Amino acid sequence: MKNPARKLPVRMSAGRQGASPQQVIRCAAMLGGTLTAFIGCRRGGLLGSLLAGIGIAIFSDSAKQHAVTARKASLAGRQNRTVHLESSVNINRPPEDVYAFWKDFVRLPEVMSFVDDIKATDTGYTHWVAKGPLGTSVEWFSEVVEDEPGKRLIWRSLNGSDIDNWGNVAFHQDAGSGTNLIVNLNFEPLGGVAGSAVGHFLEGIENSVLTENLLQLKTYLETGEIPTSQS
Known part of the structure; x- marks a missing residue:
């Protein structure tokens, strides 16, 4: 990964798009296959059976291609969505103690299930590594942009x-x-530029995951032990 430089997040929105030429062609092929199979069944005989078989084959192939395209489009939608997570928890420890744990970002993977590793860099940034499919990973550098000890931390x-x-x-x-x-x-x-690793990462995080992770943090700070059920 290249050396990080400062960057503010920019929100992007995708507008609606009409049907592509490929989608129109596939729909026409499915309709043609259906009509051919219907005509064949109505005609009967050897020629009718042949027409019906051809129509069914055309419809089946077009339907499979449509299903594959729809699946890719669904995955692309997940890969390009903005994910916002928000949760809270009450911890029976003073704010200074909770802040101290969080400010030491490298310890977060102990309780955050969707983060594999965080390391501090010589430049004062932190390098985060999250889980991707088949041994891949999603990585990013972060910097703290606001730090009020015991009150607030903001990073990007x-x-x-x-x-x-x-x-x-x-x-x-x-x-x-x-x-x-x-x-x-x-x-x-x-x-x-969202790849399969980013899509997999986004697919696996939601508010319920963050809530569970904060409960693990609560248990750790109150008892000194990390729940063994963490996944």
Whole structure:
């Protein structure tokens, strides 16, 4: 991965598109196959059976191609969607302790199931590695852009990353000595270059995953033990 440079995330939206020429051709072929099979069945005899067989073959082949195209389009849609995660948890530890754990980003993979590894760099950035399919990975560099000790952390990805992302964490003291931790995470594929690894990564993260991870963090900070059920 290239050396990171500063970059602000840019939101992108895709407009509606009409049917492509290939889609029109496939639909016409499916209709033609259906009509040919119908005529063959109505005609009967050897020629009718031949026509019916040809019509069924045309329809089946066109339907398979349509299914493959639809699956690719669905995957592309997942790969290019912006994912926003937000969750919170109350932790029976003072804000300073919760902040100290989170500020040490390299420890987050201990409780974050969708992050494999985080390393600090000599330039003050952090290098994140997330899981992809078949041994692939999604990687990005991040920098802290706002740091209020014990209160708030805001970070964002840098140029050269596989995916744009930014997040913020707020540490609010509750009525006692505990902390209400509020986490916001955002992931946005780079326009037109999202690969299967990025799509796989985005497909596997949602609010329920973040909530489960924050509960693991709560258990760890309150008991000193990480739940063995983490996946």
